[in-house]
Amino acid sequence: xxxxxxxxxxxxxxxxKQYDLKPPAITYMHPDQVHRILTFEDxxxxxxxxxxxxxxxxxxxxxESITPAAPLTLNQETFSLISEATSLCIKxxxxxxxxxxxxxxxxxxxxxxxxxxxxxxxxxxxxxKRSRLEMVTMAFRELLDRNYTTDKRPIAYAHQLNISTHYxxxxxxxxxxxxxxxxxxxxxxxxxxxxxxxxxxxVKEIAAELGYDDYPYFSRLFTKITGMSALAFRNKNSx
Numbered sequence: 643x644x645x646x647x648x649x650x651x652x653x654x655x656x657x658x659k660q661y662d663l664k665p666p667a668i669t670y671m672h673p674d675q676v677h678r679i680l681t682f683e684d685x686x687x688x689x690x691x692x693x694x695x696x697x698x699x700x701x702x703x704x705x706e707s708i709t710p711a712a713p714l715t716l717n718q719e720t721f722s723l724i725s726e727a728t729s730l731c732i733k734x735x736x737x738x739x740x741x742x743x744x745x746x747x748x749x750x751x752x753x754x755x756x757x758x759x760x761x762x763x764x765x766x767x768x769x770x771k772r773s774r775l776e777m778v779t780m781a782f783r784e785l786l787d788r789n790y791t792t793d794k795r796p797i798a799y800a801h802q803l804n805i806s807t808h809y810x811x812x813x814x815x816x817x818x819x820x821x822x823x824x825x826x827x828x829x830x831x832x833x834x835x836x837x838x839x840x841x842x843x844x845v846k847e848i849a850a851e852l853g854y855d856d857y858p859y860f861s862r863l864f865t866k867i868t869g870m871s872a873l874a875f876r877n878k879n880s881x
Contacts, residue, residue, distance in 0.1 A: 643691045644758060645669040646724060650685030654678075654713070657832060661713050666721035668758055669713040670705070676836050688728050690751070698752050701759060707784065708762050720761065727754040778803065778813040782822065790829045791853040796822040831867045834860075838876040845872040 647667040654661050654669065656677045663669070671677055694702060716724070731754055734740075734747045785799050793799060799822065800807040811822045818825070830852050837848045849860035864872045 643671045644689060644755075645671075646688040646721075646728060648686040648688065648721075648725070650683055650687075652682045652685055652687075653680040655680055656712070658835060663713055664715070666716040666718065667713050668716055668724065668761060670708065670711050670758055670762070672706070672708075672711055675711065676839065688725070690728065690731065690754070692751050692755060696748050696751065697755065701752060701755055704759050704763070705755070707780070708759075711762075714761050714765070716761065720757075724754070724757050727757055773817075775813040775816050778805065778810065779817040782810060782814055783825070786825060786829050790826060790833070791851070794826055794830070794853065796826070827863065827867060831864060834864060834872065835868075835875065835879075838872055839879045845876075848872070 645668070647663050647665045647669070649665050651665075652663045654663060654677065656669075656671060657675050660680065661669075697705070727750070731747070731750045734743070734750050737743070740746065781803055782799055785793075785802055789798070789802075796811060797807045800810040803810060807822075814820070814822050814825065820828075834848055834852060837843055837851070838845070841848075843851070845861065846857050849857045852860070854860035854863075861872060864875075868875060870878070
């Protein structure tokens with residue numbers, strides 16, 4: 643999902659972190675990110691979503707590597723370019739009787755997505771400028787997103803990356819300020835928050851889904867990290 647803020651102001655929460663946006667700005671969100679609008683005023687927003695199967699594989703891979711997917715402020719030239727590309731997509735979408743309709747729409751949407759990706763790649767942490775420490779950290783985060791329900795120990799990720807646990811922790815801590823264990827716990831708790839807020843599963847069911855057979859341990863971990871019980875979090879964030 644993509645949101646192009648053209649005018650007005652928006653206060654947005656993504657994965658429980660708040661962002662205050664002013665135009666022009668672009669926001670990309672992963673399919674599994676939780677978001678909500680806190681406040682808005684005099685807003686004009688264009689938003690679009692693209693199914694994974696309609697994205698070029700290389701674009702999908704790049705989108706999945708954007709972490710965190712935080713909003714970006716655009717300069718006027720880039721905003722105009724993305725705005726024009728968006729308008730073109732809308733025009734193609736409305737003319738379903740055209741020959742090669744689906745191909746035209748798919749290609750135009752991919753071009754639009756590529757424009758957005760290019761803005762994220764131009765940020766200071768773009769792939770060609772990353773240090774060895776940052777590359778290891780990025781690889782760890784990609785593994786973590788796939789394995790956080792099954793692998794809870796740093797040594798499991800170090801083995802998959804063919805490096806020592808000490809070196810993995812050194813890389814992650816140098817680039818993020820936090821240990822590997824901290825990131826593992828935060829990723830698990832983030833998913834727990836999503837499930838508590840957007841599902842009707844019990845806390846015990848959520849614990850099991852996240853790989854914790856020891857339900858009391860999971861409950862203590864959640865309380866330790868968030869400062870409240872899982873049920874208190876659900877009650878506070880329901881509705």
